[in-house]
Structure formats: C-alpha cells, structure tokens
Amino acid sequence: MSLLHPRHPHEISFLGVQPYQTMLSGNLTLNDAALEIIDLLLEIPAGFAQCPPHLHTWYELNYVFEGHMQTSFGGSLLDIHAGEFFLIPPGTEHAHTYEPHDPHKGVCLRWKVDRKSEDTPANTFSTYEQLHVLSNWKPGVYADEFGLGQLLMTCFEKAKGSGSSIAALLQIVQVILAITELSPERKRWIETETNSDHALLRKVEIYLNDDQSYEVDVHRLAASLHMSYGHLARKYKKLSGHTIMDRMSQIRLERSLELLRCTDQPIQEIAYITGLSSLSYYSRLFKKKYGMSPKEYRDSGKEKGAVPLPHRI
Known part of the structure; x- marks a missing residue:
C-alpha cells in the first residue's frame, strides 16, 4: 500500500518554527541500511538573493509551502511554487535563486544512506536497495498530489514534541520511503544535461x-x-x-x-x-x-x- 495519499496544498497548515533551526537529526539502522538524518529544518531565505552552484554528498529534499523560488540543475532556472518539491541526489549540481524581500517558506530535509558492513541473511528484504534507488533520481519539479507536505508537517510536530526521538526519526524514514514509491513519469520537468x-x-x-x-x-x-x-x-x-x-x-x-x-x-x-x-x-x-x-x-x-x-x- 502506498504511503502517500492525495491532499491539496491549501489544506496544509504552516508551522511557526524558527528558520534554519535543526528540528531533528540522528542515525537509524534498518535491515541492511545505515541511515543518517542530517537535519530537518524550515527554510525562509529572507535577505538572500541566491545560492551559487554547488553539490554535496547527501540527499536533499526541498518542499515549498508558500511563495516560490527558482532552482537549476546545471541548466536553466525553474520556478518552484507552493505545493511543489524537488529532490537532489548526491553529486548533482544545483543552484537556487530567491526573492530576498518576499522569500518563500519551505522545508529542507537532508540525509545519507550506506549499506551496513555486516552480512545480511539470504532472502532478506533490502532496505538499502529501496533507499538507494533515489541515487538515480533525475532532477525535476513535482507537484504534491500525494500528501508529502502533510507527512513533513507531521515530522515537525513530532520533533517539536519529542526532539530527535525514535518516533520522530521513523517519521522521517516514512517520508523517504514514500518518495521511493513515486513514479518518474509524474515529474513535470527533467534536466537532460545533468548526466x-x-x-x-x-x-x-x-x-x-x-x-x-x-x-x-x-x-x-x-x-x-x-x-x-x-x-x-x-x-x-x-x-x-x-x-x-x-x-x-x-x-x-x-x-x-x-x-x-x-x-x-x-x-x-x-x-x-x-x-x-x-x-x-x-x-x-x-x-x-x-x-x-x-x-x-x-x-x-x-x-x-x-x-x-x-x-x-
């Protein structure tokens, strides 16, 4: 059964938390996967016009709740509006442009995943393989027809109540696993120059x-x-x-x-x-x-x- 359910963006309430404050972080081991949640934070880039081209070794999910921003993946700038999101796999060049006097409000989630060094029993379901499939994600802009924004809001609620608890970290895992279920045909734009x-x-x-x-x-x-x-x-x-x-x-x-x-x-x-x-x-x-x-x-x-x-x- 899919973890995501359709939900219109206007049904999502916005949480009042401090921008760029790490709401939770931590490490989990799931079957053969070692997952590091680097941070979950609210992004409101007031006063900033751009983030120059860069790349990193972790996954980054960006979701826009209010306003809009622009992002490029080595090519032309794309508009990302409220209720849309994008995923940046490790090693993918990207850059952002913001409205410094009217910044968007969004969520940024960063994580890393590695395979456990220990041998796993034969015929065991591979959580690592399920999570690692996102390394082949071709950058694009997605409309949230699945309720991803609501899942992220639930993560904030759990983090506000219990910090980086196991329950809060597992809620983040639910978000990541949900993304692995999305069909690549749903993206409305693909950067063909990336590879x-x-x-x-x-x-x-x-x-x-x-x-x-x-x-x-x-x-x-x-x-x-x-x-x-x-x-x-x-x-x-x-x-x-x-x-x-x-x-x-x-x-x-x-x-x-x-x-x-x-x-x-x-x-x-x-x-x-x-x-x-x-x-x-x-x-x-x-x-x-x-x-x-x-x-x-x-x-x-x-x-x-x-x-x-x-x-x-």
Whole structure:
C-alpha cells in the first residue's frame, strides 16, 4: 500500500518554527541500511538573493509551502511554487535563486544512506536497495498530489514534541520511503544535461574550487558522482586533457596569485592558506607554471607599482 495519499496544498497548515533551526537529526539502522538524518529544518531565505552552484554528498529534499523560488540543475532556472518539491541526489549540481524581500517558506530535509558492513541473511528484504534507488533520481519539479507536505508537517510536530526521538526519526524514514514509491513519469520537468560530459566537468570544477584541504579526497569526489575513482580519472583526463590533481594544483596556484597581489602575507603562509603542502613544493610548482618564483613575482610588482599576471609557459 502506498504511503502517500492525495491532499491539496491549501489544506496544509504552516508551522511557526524558527528558520534554519535543526528540528531533528540522528542515525537509524534498518535491515541492511545505515541511515543518517542530517537535519530537518524550515527554510525562509529572507535577505538572500541566491545560492551559487554547488553539490554535496547527501540527499536533499526541498518542499515549498508558500511563495516560490527558482532552482537549476546545471541548466536553466525553474520556478518552484507552493505545493511543489524537488529532490537532489548526491553529486548533482544545483543552484537556487530567491526573492530576498518576499522569500518563500519551505522545508529542507537532508540525509545519507550506506549499506551496513555486516552480512545480511539470504532472502532478506533490502532496505538499502529501496533507499538507494533515489541515487538515480533525475532532477525535476513535482507537484504534491500525494500528501508529502502533510507527512513533513507531521515530522515537525513530532520533533517539536519529542526532539530527535525514535518516533520522530521513523517519521522521517516514512517520508523517504514514500518518495521511493513515486513514479518518474509524474515529474513535470527533467534536466537532460545533468548526466552530460559538460555537467561532469562542472561538478568536478565546483568540488575542486570548494575544497580547501591539503589533500583532495578524490575517492569521496568519485563516490558523490556514483563512479569509481579510476573511471572518473580516465573520463576527466579524456574530456579535459588534464588530470584531476593537475587541475587542483592550478586552482590553488591561481588563488595564491591573488594573495601575492593583494596582501603582504608571508609567502610561506600563502602556501599554507592555499592548501599546498610546503613552501618548497609551492615555489617549485609556481616557477614551473609561471616561469618565476613567488618572491620574484611579488617583487616585480613592487618595482612597477602593480603586480602583472605572469605569462604561463
């Protein structure tokens, strides 16, 4: 029996809770699935005009109760109105545009799911497989003809009464399981560019520009795109002509140019800030790329009154 029942959006009352306050979070194990509820929160982006393109390693469900917003999945902007929702699988590029002076009111639910490491008995129903089917969800906008909004409101009610209790977490699981039952034919729009080669390059670019750590977790990047790292590395090299690590080094060197031009920070500190492991390694990469050392680049700018962009070799 389906968990969702038709319910018109105007029948749903709006809950008065604080925007962006996490109503519940927690972890559950269901058969062979390890489910992490990251957060359930009310979204009212007052004063914000946009959220730039980005991607993440968790699922995100967004439901609009009042007003409207715009979202893109690597393509043109789409209008999402009251009583509509969309689901963002891990590794899917997306961006949002808001009305800063008349923001929409909506709900955001984020979660992750992994398969338990322990072996499960043969012929056991796989909860993981049922939940993991959403990883293949093609981004689109859905009208709520099923009562999903009411289920989300029930989650808020339970969270307000008992916090992150087992009952409240199980209510969230009901929402997620309900989404797995939806027919893909019900979406009114599909982004056909999402799985294109161009979109893959964009996703890698966003991830690398966001990463500030010393060592890029390339395996996490590949996992967010539902690919093995070997396959991703080969495909990226074929499409771009560069390795992922070469592109990461280029991004970090370009960050360092701005710091050399616009600050008086020590060069060793710039190497640290940009995520390059040591001053010697940074200097070696810089000279190979631009034909001069970071110090020579900075000094030439001081002599001329402005730091020129070095010629690439």
